[in-house]
Amino acid sequence: MYDPKSLKAEEFINHEEIMDTLAYADANKDNLELVDSLLEKAKALKGLSHREASVLLACEDPERVQKMYDLAEQFKKDFYGNRIVLFAPLYLSNYCVNGCVYCPYHLKNKHIPRKKLTQEDIVKEVTALQDMGHKRLAIEAGEDPVNNPIEYILECIKTIYSIKHKNGAIRRVNVNIAATTVENYRKLKEAGIGTYILFQETYHKESYEKLHPTGPKHNYAYHTEAMDRAMEGGIDDVGLGVLFGLEMYRYEFAGLLMHAEHLEAVHGVGPHTISVPRVKRADDIDPDTFDNGIDDETFAKLCALIRICVPYTGMIISTRESKAVREKVIRLGVSQISGASRTSVGGYYEPEPEDEKSEQFDVSDNRTLDEVVRWLMEMGYIPSFCTACYREGRTGDRFMSLCKSGQIQNCCHPNALMTLKEYLMDYASEETRAIGEKLIEAELKNIPKEKVREICADHLAKIEEGIRDFRF
Numbered sequence: 086m087y088d089p090k091s092l093k094a095e096e097f098i099n100h101e102e103i104m105d106t107l108a109y110a111d112a113n114k115d116n117l118e119l120v121d122s123l124l125e126k127a128k129a130l131k132g133l134s135h136r137e138a139s140v141l142l143a144c145e146d147p148e149r150v151q152k153m154y155d156l157a158e159q160f161k162k163d164f165y166g167n168r169i170v171l172f173a174p175l176y177l178s179n180y181c182v183n184g185c186v187y188c189p190y191h192l193k194n195k196h197i198p199r200k201k202l203t204q205e206d207i208v209k210e211v212t213a214l215q216d217m218g219h220k221r222l223a224i225e226a227g228e229d230p231v232n233n234p235i236e237y238i239l240e241c242i243k244t245i246y247s248i249k250h251k252n253g254a255i256r257r258v259n260v261n262i263a264a265t266t267v268e269n270y271r272k273l274k275e276a277g278i279g280t281y282i283l284f285q286e287t288y289h290k291e292s293y294e295k296l297h298p299t300g301p302k303h304n305y306a307y308h309t310e311a312m313d314r315a316m317e318g319g320i321d322d323v324g325l326g327v328l329f330g331l332e333m334y335r336y337e338f339a340g341l342l343m344h345a346e347h348l349e350a351v352h353g354v355g356p357h358t359i360s361v362p363r364v365k366r367a368d369d370i371d372p373d374t375f376d377n378g379i380d381d382e383t384f385a386k387l388c389a390l391i392r393i394c395v396p397y398t399g400m401i402i403s404t405r406e407s408k409a410v411r412e413k414v415i416r417l418g419v420s421q422i423s424g425a426s427r428t429s430v431g432g433y434y435e436p437e438p439e440d441e442k443s444e445q446f447d448v449s450d451n452r453t454l455d456e457v458v459r460w461l462m463e464m465g466y467i468p469s470f471c472t473a474c475y476r477e478g479r480t481g482d483r484f485m486s487l488c489k490s491g492q493i494q495n496c497c498h499p500n501a502l503m504t505l506k507e508y509l510m511d512y513a514s515e516e517t518r519a520i521g522e523k524l525i526e527a528e529l530k531n532i533p534k535e536k537v538r539e540i541c542a543d544h545l546a547k548i549e550e551g552i553r554d555f556r557f
């Protein structure tokens with residue numbers, strides 16, 4: 086039975102409800118009156134239900150699809166403005182006891198080098214990341230209770246936060262590790278993590294079990310209910326995601342929205358972010374063996390609909406996507422992107438030797454952070470290294486209310502400008518700095534409150550003198 090308030094995976098991600106939703110969407114995809122009314126309803130910024138959203142996804146009328154894109158673009162402008170937050174992944178270990186068939190870290194892969202960063206390695210890697218200008222990391226690890234126990238992850242987080250190199254500091258560590266216990270989530274919370282990210286991979290239980298044939302990750306319910314345990318353990322911000330390509334995208338999209346509805350219904354706050362990874366080529370993985378790959382157009386439509394249907398949730402696009410695809414979807418509502426990523430265990434401090442490659446998957450966007458920052462600015466975006474919300478305690482529903490009250494222009498906007506200024510002073514190339522300085526000057530004027538504008542201008546001048554870490 087479908088029940089968004091249930092704590093049982095098979096009730097809040099109910100298969101029959103998804104199948105009924107898809108049938109309803111198919112039956113109504115040409116019902117343009119309904120489609121128009123849903124687009125109208127979406128304008129109220131209260132989101133759309135999984136059923137409503139699925140009708141929009143099924144609709145192929147070119148004029149309506151264009152309206153979806155326009156609306157997504159409008160929402161992005163109105164609520165997120167032109168800021169794009171930057172982060173980098175840091176792979177701690179690729180030891181893994183699971184059998185995920187799409188991931189080269191699966192246990193049966195005997196030729197991929199298994200690596201695990203020591204605390205000394207972390208100092209080197211994080212110093213290199215700080216020297217690029219990163220302030221926000223997402224740590225990643227395979228699941229292995231012997232090699233990567235929670236104590237190891239906690240020690241790594243502590244080390245990462247302790248490294249202060251020149252003007253560098255990692256101010257927010259997001260965590261993408263396997264589903265775990267309430268007790269371990271509590272420990273992660275105490276360690277000061279930002280968002281806990283866990284991709285569902287697929288919401289389709291039968292496929293999930295086939296795609297995860299062995300290891301603890303095989304347990305669909307334990308994996309799907311992880312965010313409830315994370316929230317029970319005190320983690321306010323959780324990040325959802327589907328690995329597109331594994332199952333039918335319409336099924337996944339309905340499941341993703343049902344998951345968001347469930348979190349809202351039970352915990353009073355939806356997901357902080359949604360990631361939209363697509364399966365990529367990797368060591369012993371050929372993405373073409375999966376039948377459900379989606380083309381760039383469908384991918385863009387999914388991004389636009391996530392923006393419209395879950396308006397206050399951040400959206401993340403990684404370097405799995407090429408520059409061209411990122412360019413296409415950023416304007417549709419993306420709020421965070423990774424830059425200059427390495428998906429290997431180590432590799433920031435010095436490149437891995439050819440015969441020792443430990444990458445999780447191929448990266449399509451190989452540009453440096455300086456190039457990514459410049460590219461964003463040339464497209465009219467403000468690259469932001471801001472982590473203020475998390476450090477000011479604006480997490481969970483407190484962040485959402487900031488978003489909903491439209492205060493972003495007086496809070497996130499100045500913070501973005503100040504962190505960009507820090508980046509320009511400390512890490513940017515001359516060319517990037519010149520573009521950035523002009524952008525900051527122009528963007529300062531867009532802060533609505535005069536007092537905030539004055540304080541921001543004052544802080545910007547102090548950053549120029551060498552003082553760091555101002556925030557609203």
Ligand code: SAM
Pocket residue numbers: 187188189225226227228261262263264283284286302327328362363364365366367370405445446
């Ligand atoms: N081991 C943790 C877990 O099971 O959730 C951490 C996740 S892993 C380091 C990060 C994510 O990479 C996975 O959740 C999966 O969605 C994604 N991934 C794995 N193989 C991939 C591939 N071949 N292409 C793209 N993404 C992949």
